[in-house]
Amino acid sequence: MIAALIHSMVVCPDMEKTYPKISHGEGSYLYDESGKRYLDASSGSAAVSNIGHGNAAIADILKDQALKASVLPTHAFSASVVENYLEKLVRFAPKGFKRAWTVTSGTEAVENAIKIALQYQQMTGRDKKHKVVSRWFSYHGNSIFTLDVGGMRFRRKMYEQWMHNFPHISPAYQYRNGDGMSEEDYCDQCINEFLEVIQKNDPDTIAAYIAEPVVGAALGAVPPPKDYFKRIKEICEAYDILFISDEVMTGFGRLGTPFGIEKFDVIPDIIAAGKGISGGYFPLSAVLIHNRIASVFESQMTTFKAGHTFACNPMGAAVGNYVLDFIEARNILANVNEQGALLRERLNELKTLDIVGDIRGEGLLLGIELVSDKLTKEPFPANKDVSKRIFLNALERGVILYPGKGSADGINGDHILVCPPLSINKEEVEFLANTIRESIVLVQEELHQLIL
Template identity: 40%
Template sequence: MSFEAKANTAPTMTSAVLHRDTRFVPKKAVGGKGSYLLLEDGTKFLDSTGGAAVSCLGHGHEQVAQAIMEQFKKVEYCHTAFFGTEASEELARLLVDSTGGKLSKLFVVSSGSEAVEAALKLARQYFLELPTPQPQRTRFIARKPSYHGTTLGALAAGGHVLRRQPFEPILSQNTSHVSPCYAYRGKKDGESDADYVARLADELDAEFQRVGPATVCAFIAEPVVGAALGCVPAVPGYFAAMKSVCAKHGALFILDEVMSGMGRCGTLHAWEQEGVVPDLQTIGKALGGGYAPVSGLLISDKVVQVIDKGTGAFRHGQTYQGHPVSCAAALAVQRVIAEENLLENVRVMGKYLEERLRGALGGMKYVGDIRGKGLFWGIEFVKDKETKEPFDPKTALAFKIQETGLKSEFGISLYGCTGTVDGIRGDHVIISPAYNTTKEEIDIIVDTTAKVLGEVFAQV
C-alpha cells in the first residue's frame, strides 16, 4: 500500500488509551516517510520538530528498519543479568570511541528519565565507594526552571514549577536550584559575557556553601536547555566555570544531553562545543531517532574505576536495560549519521534555519527572542518587546500555536511549552527538524510557521 493510500476516515471519538488529555482523542498517524507523517484524515504532516527532537532521520528509513529486523531474527530479548549481546557491545564501543575515550562505559536504558535516574544513583554510589567513603554526600544542585525527566527522582532534580507542582509533597527535597545561563533574561544591561559567567559561578559556589560543600554529589544541567526554556545555549565559558566550581568542592559534573545531544546541536556531543567533559552524560531522543525506545548514560573512567575497585557492581538495574533491538536501532541510526555526514548538514542547514527564522519572524510584534544551535531552535513570545513581559498563562499562547499548526491547512508541528520565564509564566515553541532536512523543507517550515503565528497573533 502506498504512503498516500493509507489515509483513513476521521479519528475515532472514543478510546481505551489514556491519552495526554482525557477529553481529546488525537488523530492517528498511519504512515511516515522522510520528514512527513500521513494522518488518518489524509493530512500530509511536516514533522518539523521530530516529535520532541527525536526523529533525527525522519520516518521510514530503510537501513534502520532493516537493522531492526535483522536483530529480531537473531535475538529479540535477553536479560543482562545473564547475557550480553553483539548489538549492545557495538553500540557502546561506537559511543565510547566518539568521546575519544573520555567517557569509557555506556549504560543503556529506555527513556531519558531513566537515564537521569541512573545518573543520580551512580553519582551517589561513586561517593560511597571511594577509598575513603563520603556518605554525607546526598544532595544535588540543578538550575531553574530545568526539566530532567518525569519520574520522581528526575522530576525532583528538575526545577520546573508547573511540572513539579502536583507531586511536590512526594518529591525528594535533596535538590536545590540556581539560576540558568539565560542571557535574554538573566544578563544585565552592559554586562559582558565574562562578568555574567563570573556572577553565575559565584551563585553556584554560594549554593555549595549554603548547603554544605561536602554534602553535594553533583551539579546537573543541559548544555542547551530544551523544553524548559526553548533551546537556550550558554554564553561562552559558562560550563567551564561551572565545572571548576564542582571540582573545587569535589562534586561530579553531570550534563543532561537527552534532548540537545547526539548531533542535534551540530556536534555528536553538545559538550564538544563547550570545552568541558562531563563525569556523567545522559543521552536519548536522537540516539535511536524514535525507531526504538532507547537512552543511555555515558560514564567517565574516573567513576568507572571507583566502582571497579569497590564493589564492582552498579546497584541499579532494569528489565529492559541494554535491550538488543533498541541497541540495534540506535547503532543503525548512529551509523547513518556518520555515513551520510549528517552532522555537517545539521550545521549548514542550522545556519540557514537561523537566517530564515530571524528574517521571517524576528520583526513580528510578539516574537521576543530566537535562539538555538544546529537544528535545535526556540522562539520565545512576549507581550511587550521592550519590557519582555510574558503573556498571562491563561492565554495559553504556546498551546494555541501548537494546536493551530496541527490544522490541516498548515500541517506542521510546533512544539509548544510554557513556564519559560519562571516555571509558570512564559511561552515558547521549539523547531527541531531531521538531520537530513533540506533547504526546501526549511523554507516550508519557516513560511508555514509565519502563517501560523500570523493567525494566532491576530486572535491575541
C-alpha cells in the first residue's frame, strides 16, 4: 500500500486514484498495458508531444549522443552539436533574433527570460525597472517566482506570502469580460488598463510585459482581440518595457507559425520556449533574444548572469535539432493549418449543444468552454466536475483530452483543451471530433438527469 502510494505520488498528482499504465506510444496514439489505444489529444501534459510518440529516429539520436557526450563541462567547453543547434534555433525564430540557449523546463525558460530583461534594464541604466506586468489567468511556471508572475489564483493560494510583487492586468478574454462590446472596444479597454497600470506603478519601474500568445491550459486556448498584441508592443516600446512572449505552449508550430506571437504580427524582445521544442523526448526549453537586447550584452562584453547544470546540454541539442528538421521535412506548419482548420470546423458544430458556451483557439491549440446557461454564461459549480466528466468519458472511448477548471472566476468554470500532436492526420481528427461530441452529449444528458 505504501509502495503504491509513493508510486502514485511520483507519477501522478491524484493520490486517490490508480491510473492505467502506459506501455508505449506510436504516432498520435498511446497504448496502455492492457493494449487499449488512446488518441493523445493532450500531447503529453500538455502540448508537448508535437511530433508524436515512439519516434525511432530520436531514440537513435539520443543513443548516439549519449555515447559521444551526454553532458559538457560548460565552463571550459562547447560542442558543435550545441552550437549548430542554437544557430538553427535562432534562424527558426522571427526576424532579428540573435542569440539562444537552452535549459530544461518552461519554468526555467520563463525565469531566465525575466532575468535577462532585468539585467538588460540595469545595463542600460534603468536601474529602477524591476516589475513585470502579466495577466490574470495566465500560467508561466511553477516556481514561486513564476507563480507570482503568473495569474492562476488557485495555484498561488498556498504561497500567498510570497505573491503580489508584480502588477497584473486582465486576460484579454472577451467571452467572459467583454460581453456586448465590439472586439475593437474591448481591445481599447484592455489597452487602457495596461496604460493605467503602467502609470499607477510608475513607468520607470516596469521592466517587462509577459504573455502567452494564446492562453493555454489556464483558460483553454484563449486568443486576444485582433491587434491587442500589436498595440501592447507599441506601448512597451514607448516606455522601454521589454515584451516577453511565453511560447512554452504555443511555440514550435502549435499555432501554425514557428512561434505563436507571429500569428499576431508582433516581434517580441525575448521568447521563452519549452514543451514541443523537444517533442517530449528530452527535458528541454530555451530562451531566445532579439538583437536589440543581445547587442547590449555584446557591446558591454557582458554575459547573462545565469547558470544551470543542464544548460546547453548536448543530448537536448541533438533532440531539438531533430525536431526542427521534422517540422520542416514533414511540412508540419501546413499540416497544423490544414488539420487545425478541420478540427475547428468540427468543434464549431458543437456550439449547438446546450452546455457548449464557446469554441476558440488557433491552429492545433483549441478550447471548449462549458456552461450551465448559454445566455448568461453561468458556469457549472466546481463540484460538478464537468470538464473532468467529459475527460473521463472520452478516455473510456479512447481519447485523451486536457480538462481545466476556474476559467470563469478562478474556481468555477470548466474548459477542455484540445491539443493533439501536430502530425495528426484527417482520419484521426475526425475520430477526435466525433469522440468529443459523443462525450459532451453523454455528460450533458447525465447533468440533465442530475438536475431533474
